[in-house]
Amino acid sequence: MALKLGVIGTGAIGQDHIRRCSQTLLGSQVVALTDINLEQAAKVARDLNLTAEVYADGHALIQSPEVEAVLVTSWGPSHEAFVLAAIAAGKPVFCEKPLAVTAEGCRRIVEAEIAHGKRLVQVGFMRPYDEGYRALKSVIDSGQIGEPLMLHCAHRNPTVGENYKTDMAITDTLIHEIDVLRWLLDDDYVSVQVVFPRKSGKAFAHLKDPQIVLLETAKGTRIDVEVFVNCQYGYDIQCEVVGETGIARLPEPSQVQLRSGAKLSTAILMDWKDRFIAAYDVELQAFIDGVRAGQVGGPSAWDGYAAAVTADACIEAQNSGAIVPVSLADRPAFYV
Numbered sequence: 001m002a003l004k005l006g007v008i009g010t011g012a013i014g015q016d017h018i019r020r021c022s023q024t025l026l027g028s029q030v031v032a033l034t035d036i037n038l039e040q041a042a043k044v045a046r047d048l049n050l051t052a053e054v055y056a057d058g059h060a061l062i063q064s065p066e067v068e069a070v071l072v073t074s075w076g077p078s079h080e081a082f083v084l085a086a087i088a089a090g091k092p093v094f095c096e097k098p099l100a101v102t103a104e105g106c107r108r109i110v111e112a113e114i115a116h117g118k119r120l121v122q123v124g125f126m127r128p129y130d131e132g133y134r135a136l137k138s139v140i141d142s143g144q145i146g147e148p149l150m151l152h153c154a155h156r157n158p159t160v161g162e163n164y165k166t167d168m169a170i171t172d173t174l175i176h177e178i179d180v181l182r183w184l185l186d187d188d189y190v191s192v193q194v195v196f197p198r199k200s201g202k203a204f205a206h207l208k209d210p211q212i213v214l215l216e217t218a219k220g221t222r223i224d225v226e227v228f229v230n231c232q233y234g235y236d237i238q239c240e241v242v243g244e245t246g247i248a249r250l251p252e253p254s255q256v257q258l259r260s261g262a263k264l265s266t267a268i269l270m271d272w273k274d275r276f277i278a279a280y281d282v283e284l285q286a287f288i289d290g291v292r293a294g295q296v297g298g299p300s301a302w303d304g305y306a307a308a309v310t311a312d313a314c315i316e317a318q319n320s321g322a323i324v325p326v327s328l329a330d331r332p333a334f335y336v
């Protein structure tokens with residue numbers, strides 16, 4: 001029997017996830033939708049030809065006996081209440097990042113899940129499902145380059161809108177590196193610093209761009225991440241791991257190599273959705289399969305909490321210029 005999903009939030013990523021669950025992935029059926037804008041939810045159901053009921057709000061959807069598992073794809077500040085309600089109802093829940101907008105909110109979810117006694121929450125960090133990052137992790141875990149000592153990373157977007165503020169370089173952009181590098185190294189961060197190079201003339205006046213975020217891990221690995229969201233030329237994700245005996249690089253997305261007009265070239269993607277489209281499919285399929293097998297896996301509520309604590313430290317470091325400690329609580333045995 002297909003897993004009956006209810007989706008809260010039918011905006012951009014909500015519609016993408018509804019489409020992939022109904023048209024691409026196996027083993028699920030979207031039976032319930034809601035959005036703050038009910039007309040939009042009804043339109044999505046019509047446009048995608050779904051036999052799905054539109055509920056008055058997220059809490060009514062979670063309570064419905066028709067809904068076996070919940071996808072939370074609404075606005076970030078609404079996530080915590082919906083995830084807590086799903087846990088209280090004993091229903092598995094896939095929550096887009098952020099798990100909650102504060103570290104304390106993430107802790108409340110962690111505590112509710114521990115009290116429930118079984119994992120119910122998967123956080124929508126998709127990079128650990130990207131083929132390239134998985135290949136990179138296999139090389140690191142195999143010991144072929146020895147212990148990782150340094151990482152040089154970049155997260156570049158062609159442009160951002162005027163509403164993108166300096167702290168969003170952390171909460172909306174770096175947040176993916178914060179999660180995936182912790183997973184890649186199987187390590188936690190202990191301190192962060194943010195430095196601002198010469199500002200790009202292509203950025204809006206209010207935005208400090210680019211930024212360099214320096215992270216130190218508990219094992220002593222040093223990471224630099226360049227966040228440059230007006231780089232103009234493409235959406236470009238780089239990750240180079242320098243180990244004791246060699247260097248491993250995140251593979252480039254596969255693109256046709258072109259010989260034309262006296263040039264040898266490969267295209268660079270312009271849109272983050274194209275770069276990680278396969279990873280979104282794999283992460284949601286893993287959620288569906290995990291729920292059907294009675295075993296939710298993937299990025300956990302604890303990972304959501306660790307990301308929130310690290311992001312808070314990065315924002316403090318942006319404002320102070322200082323090296324800021326990342327103070328994580330002790331990891332509960334439940335998440336080891």
Ligand code: NAP
Nearest residue numbers: 009010011012013014035036073074075076078096097098
């Ligand atoms: P969006 O297009 O603004 O969609 C959010 C939708 O949720 C909107 O339709 C919004 O309605 C609705 N909404 C807000 N509060 C709600 C509530 N209390 N109950 C029901 N619906 C509510 O934003 P988005 O780009 O899809 O992003 C949604 C979430 O996904 C964000 O947390 C974002 O960070 C995350 N996201 C993650 C990734 C990733 O790479 N993993 C990528 C994109 C987005 P209104 O527009 O009327 O407010």
